[in-house]
Amino acid sequence: MQHMEAFSLGKKFSAPGANEDSLVIMPNRGYAVIDGVTDRNGTSYDGMLSGQFASRVVQGAIEKFILAQGDASQPELQFAGGQHFVDYLGRAIRARYVANGVLDAVTADWKLRGGCTVMATLIIGDQLEVVAVGDSGLRINGNDVLQVLKPLDDVTAIMRRETWRYFEALGRSTADCDRLSALITWQGTRHQPSGAETADAGVIAEIESRSLAACKAHLPNVPVAEIETLVHGGICYGQGDFQNVTDKVLGYGGLDGFAVPERYVETRSYALADIDTIELFSDGYFKLGEGFGVAAWEQGFRDVEAEDLHKIGRYMSTKGTTDIALTDDRTYMGVRLK
Structure with missing residues (x-):
């Protein structure tokens, strides 16, 4: 008899329904964790911010695909490898752009697109077929782990850490360090709001210098131009230039x-x-559970929060836990077959 456990929690304390993670649970058929990309600019489709929109569209598409397996009347939905499956999911998102009348707009401007990662496990005959795009993770039999983390995130996380430490050294409050480091991380050093402390030329010069030096040391094989693009543009204006391209080291x-x-x-x-x-999980878990099940993974979460609440240490990230939100949405799914 199968044993299953699942848990998902949104990062915003006041809006748990804004969780951008999604789960697919179809016993004896397939399972998936989908992590919506945090919206950059307030763009919404189908009544949801763009990351949650993409996550929910992909969730529904995977459920439809799994249900169609073995149905000869739906040959286009039969599993034919990872690329075929991913192309199918992409078409599902694209169809919703068309339905919302925004295909031309999102084609012209990546900042308007919804996005997500996926870790899917499909039971096809006597095989478990795994297909993944992005940094959601999988663990088989407690030790075989698949999670593709992207070095690009290290650049923006280093920017945030260096900004945090800069203002912390000036004696600023934790709330100020959170706010100011978020401005730099999201907007980049060259897109700061006029009049903001982070728009001061001296502040920008110091943060750029520190960030570039730390990134070069951490990622010595990455072209300086790519690091500069991210430092200058941040998540909102720079990161999209690296998604789904093959000519960049940080792609x-x-x-x-x-x-x-x-x-x-x-x-x-x-x-x-x-x-x-x-076991499937989104990247809101910075540490893997020491055993199977929600309790083990939640203990791992608590360990991380106790050690590095602001995510500027061992678990540095583009966001940290604050008074109003956790660092990220987190989702875990465990299936014990034997």
Whole structure:
């Protein structure tokens, strides 16, 4: 008999329904964790911010795909490899752009697109087929882990850390350090609001200098021009230039309704007979659970929060836990087959 456990919690204390993570739970058929990309500019479709929109569209598309397996009347929905599956999910998002009348707009401007990662496990005959795009994770039998973290996030996380430490050294409050480091991380050093402390030329010069030096040391094989693009443009104005492109060292894959290059589609295939446990998780878990189940993974979450609440230490990130929100949405799904 199968045993299943699942948990998902949005990061915003006042708006749990804004959770951008989604789960697919279809016993004996398939499972998935989808993580919507945090919206950059307030764009919404179908009554949801763009990241949640993409996450929910992909959730529904995966459920439809899983239900269609083995149905000869739906040949276009039969599993034909990872790229085929990812292309199908991309078309589902694209169809919703068309329905919302925004296809031309999102084609012209990546900042308007919804986006998400996916970690999907599909039971096809006597095999477990795994397809992933982005940094959601999988653990098989408690030790075989698949999670593709992107070095690009290290650049923006370093920017945030260096900004935080700069203002902390000036004696600023934790709230100020949170607010000011978020401005730099999201808007980049060259897009700061007029009149903001972070728009001061001296402040920008110091943060750029510190960030570039730290990034070069941490990522010595990354072209300086790519690091500068991210430092100058931040998440809002720079990161999208790296998604689903193959000519940049910091390139990465994501589902956004447009083509995902094959290099960013991860696949694995396992014989079901060899699997005891399947665990899927979003990147809101910075530390893997020491065992199977929600309790173990939540203990891992608490350990991280106790050690590095603001995410400027071992678990540095583009966001940290504040008085109003956790660092990120987090989702876990565990299936014990034996």
